[in-house]
Amino acid sequence: xxxxxxxxxxxxxxxGAIVSLNxxxxxxAFQYFMWYRQYSRKGPELLMYTYSSGNKEDGRFTAQVxxxxxxxxxxxxxxxxxxxxxxxxxxxxxxxxxLTFGSGTRLQVQP
Amino acid sequence: xxGVSQSPRYKVAKRGQDVALRCDPISGHVSLFWYQQALGxxxxxxxxxxxxxxxxxxxxxxxxxxxxxxxxxxxxxxIQRTQQEDxxxxxxxxxxxxxxxxxxxxGSRLTVL
Numbered sequence: 001x002x003x004x005x006x007x008x009x010x011x012x013x014x015x016g017a018i019v020s021l022n023x024x025x026x027x028x029a030f031q032y033f034m035w036y037r038q039y040s041r042k043g044p045e046l047l048m049y050t051y052s053s054g055n056k057e058d059g060r061f062t063a064q065v066x067x068x069x070x071x072x073x074x075x076x077x078x079x080x081x082x083x084x085x086x087x088x089x090x091x092x093x094x095x096x097x098x099l100t101f102g103s104g105t106r107l108q109v110q111p
Numbered sequence: 112x113x114g115v116s117q118s119p120r121y122k123v124a125k126r127g128q129d130v131a132l133r134c135d136p137i138s139g140h141v142s143l144f145w146y147q148q149a150l151g152x153x154x155x156x157x158x159x160x161x162x163x164x165x166x167x168x169x170x171x172x173x174x175x176x177x178x179x180x181x182x183x184x185x186x187x188x189x190i191q192r193t194q195q196e197d198x199x200x201x202x203x204x205x206x207x208x209x210x211x212x213x214x215x216x217x218g219s220r221l222t223v224l
Contacts, residue, residue: 006153008151042218043217049212090153098159099156101154103151103152
């Protein structure tokens with residue numbers, strides 16, 4: 001079993017929809033939680049960075065972390081075709097600089 | 112520079128050949144990372160440098176993989192005697208400090224025939 005599980009999709013939604021992306025994890029040592037967006041043939045780019053449980057909002061994006069359930073989410077409001085990409089969750093434990101990524105969810109926003 | 116630069120962007124190697132992949136991090140970034148991303152998967156950690164010191168190489172899959180950053184700037188990932196299972200995108204990332212956001216390059220796509 002992988003340390004981080006993520007549904008690969010693809011997830012197809014109409015423009016303007018609210019998108020929910022999720023990851024579960026098994027390693028209790030993970031303390032930092034991130035969401036990256038990766039366009040085809042490009043490197044990942046950081047969208048959201050959170051520490052500990054709770055919510056963090058940035059524009060149309062909201063990240064949620066529930067450490068008791070080992071579950072993290074990313075919500076995208078008013079989705080746009082330009083949001084079409086692969087979304088990767090990533091986690092880091094204290095004292096080690098190696099990120100553990102999920103396998104990514106491919107999102108398609110239809111105009 | 113404007114971002115993390117990797118070369119070559121695409122490399123085709125015959126099985127058994129040695130390859131070298133270069134990463135030019137953002138100027139002044141202390142930390143440098145290599146990740147391997149197989150098709151349809153998330154990146155997997157290979158190794159981490161802080162300046163010229165290789166602090167973690169626990170992700171290197173075998174002794175055929177070797178990374179260096181001799182002057183604390185440019186880094187090279189070398190793969191000896193390439194195998195088909197080495198086919199992947201190799202991503203380099205840098206960070207301005209010992210913690211915080213990673214900035215990724217576009218990757219070097221290696222295909223081993």
